[in-house]
Amino acid sequence: MKTTLATLTFCLVVLMATGFPLEKKGGSSSGSAAKEKRVQYAAWDDVNVIAHGLLQLGQGLKEHVDKTKVQMRDISTKLKVFNRTVTELGKESQKLRVEGEALKARAHGLEDREGQLLNVTAELREKAEEMQHERKTMSERMSRLEERVDNMLQGGAVLPDTNAGAKNNSDARHIQLMLEAQNKRIDDLMERIRLQQEKLDKQNVRIRTLQSQVQQSRQRPSLRNSNTDAQSAVAEQRDSPVEMASDCHELFLRGETTSGVYTIQPINAEPFKVFCEMTAEGGWTVIQRRQDGSVDFDQQWQAYEKGFGSLNGEFWLGLEKIHSIAKDGGYILNIKLCDWSRDSADMRLPFHLGGEETKYLLTTWKAEAFSPLESSLGTDATAACPFSTSDQDNDQKNDINCAKHLSGGWWFSNCGRSNLNGRYFQSPPPKQRHQRKQSIFWKTFRGRYYPLKSSSMRIGPAAIANKS
Numbered sequence: 102m103k104t105t106l107a108t109l110t111f112c113l114v115v116l117m118a119t120g121f122p123l124e125k126k127g128g129s130s131s132g133s134a135a136k137e138k139r140v141q142y143a144a145w146d147d148v149n150v151i152a153h154g155l156l157q158l159g160q161g162l163k164e165h166v167d168k169t170k171v172q173m174r175d176i177s178t179k180l181k182v183f184n185r186t187v188t189e190l191g192k193e194s195q196k197l198r199v200e201g202e203a204l205k206a207r208a209h210g211l212e213d214r215e216g217q218l219l220n221v222t223a224e225l226r227e228k229a230e231e232m233q234h235e236r237k238t239m240s241e242r243m244s245r246l247e248e249r250v251d252n253m254l255q256g257g258a259v260l261p262d263t264n265a266g267a268k269n270n271s272d273a274r275h276i277q278l279m280l281e282a283q284n285k286r287i288d289d290l291m292e293r294i295r296l297q298q299e300k301l302d303k304q305n306v307r308i309r310t311l312q313s314q315v316q317q318s319r320q321r322p323s324l325r326n327s328n329t330d331a332q333s334a335v336a337e338q339r340d341s342p343v344e345m346a347s348d349c350h351e352l353f354l355r356g357e358t359t360s361g362v363y364t365i366q367p368i369n370a371e372p373f374k375v376f377c378e379m380t381a382e383g384g385w386t387v388i389q390r391r392q393d394g395s396v397d398f399d400q401q402w403q404a405y406e407k408g409f410g411s412l413n414g415e416f417w418l419g420l421e422k423i424h425s426i427a428k429d430g431g432y433i434l435n436i437k438l439c440d441w442s443r444d445s446a447d448m449r450l451p452f453h454l455g456g457e458e459t460k461y462l463l464t465t466w467k468a469e470a471f472s473p474l475e476s477s478l479g480t481d482a483t484a485a486c487p488f489s490t491s492d493q494d495n496d497q498k499n500d501i502n503c504a505k506h507l508s509g510g511w512w513f514s515n516c517g518r519s520n521l522n523g524r525y526f527q528s529p530p531p532k533q534r535h536q537r538k539q540s541i542f543w544k545t546f547r548g549r550y551y552p553l554k555s556s557s558m559r560i561g562p563a564a565i566a567n568k569s
């Protein structure tokens with residue numbers, strides 16, 4: 102461009118220097134023809150020079166326009182790329198925001214749970230303190246009594262009233278028994294407090310991890326990196342044993358409200374799948390379901406230990422899994438029965454299930470006496486019963502193998518009280534008694550020979566049952 106301008110300027114200067122011969126021609130009208138011709142030649146040269154200059158100028162301008170076009174194209178390509186990047190960044194940051202919100206919500210949920218656990222722990226601690234106080238009072242009374250007994254024994258010859266001595270002795274024995282019972286309760290409570298504390302610690306770890314994740318996803322400058330990191334951190338968290346809920350109620354407390362199949366991991370156990378029934382009061386873990394006879398329940402010890410059937414249909418969860426969920430205590434067993442005229446029964450009993458070494462001893466208890474309905478499972482006389490199958494006879498009938506005599510595996514005592522794992526009979530049931538007695542029955546609901554239409558057994562922490 103500069104060169105073009107220089108050329109043009111040069112041409113103009115040349116023109117000025119020649120004194121614009123064409124104008125001069127108009128100025129001297131009296132000049133000769135020869136002179137005129139010379140002037141005309143000079144003017145032609147000038148025109149050539151100018152034309153040449155203009156040509157160069159034109160070329161220069163064209164080059165400049167071409168260059169500018171290329172530059173414009175570059176700039177517009179760059180702009181497009183920039184626009185795309187801005188849109189992508191916008192999307193990424195939106196995704197991150199959503200993820201951050203989800204993490205925050207989870208952290209919040211965990212904080213709530215921590216609060217609940219703290220309350221429970223405080224309650225338990227209070228109870229334990231009360232117990233300890235009671236124990237102290239008892240032992241004071243005990244030592245006073247012992248003192249009195251000693252005094253009486255020392256002055257035995259002088260004391261004619263032997264009845265009073267005997268009475269004091271029986272009082273002392275009574276108090277000693279009470280004291281032992283109290284001690285056992287205190288030990289139980291201490292153990293529960295320890296377990297609660299363990300859970301609380303795990304929750305705390307989880308809350309801290311989540312909080313730091315939320316923090317990180319907020320702070321990280323590179324959007325793309327933080328996105329993948331947060332995702333992998335969440336995935337890691339899901340896979341870690343701390344993350345898995347220990348039962349359906351914990352899932353419920355974390356915000357799961359839909360019944361269905363979930364994976365849980367009780368403390369000191371491998372993860373496994375369960376069917377959770379989410380109700381308004383909490384999350385129940387289903388351990389048995391009969392409804393259509395689609396699964397054969399006439400199985401042996403190993404099958405009853407591991408579990409069988411389909412979680413969405415009929416199934417037995419498995420003694421080992423039930424034990425691992427409920428081993429910490431404080432669980433309720435909820436049994437539901439239904440007959441063919443749609444009458445139903447519903448029982449809730451606190452229970453404890455021992456491990457393999459106890460043959461999965463089922464213990465049930467109640468503050469008051471068992472109701473007639475409940476007495477088909479537990480009675481005040483025999484509230485604890487080991488599990489039996491046809492290949493493991495642990496029942497209380499010496500001459501009979503209840504499981505072989507009937508069908509399936511159950512906590513058989515005398516073969517005649519209940520069996521929810523018996524054979525499934527469609528309606529109408531067989532007429533022969535010896536067949537019907539192999540069925541699913543509950544003596545104190547519809548009698549010994551009535552094959553029930555459906556049954557379900559589920560377990561949940563006592564906290565659920567107290568709510569309903």
Ligand SMILES: [Ca+2]
Pocket residue numbers: 494495496497498499500501502503
């Ligand atoms: Ca037997």
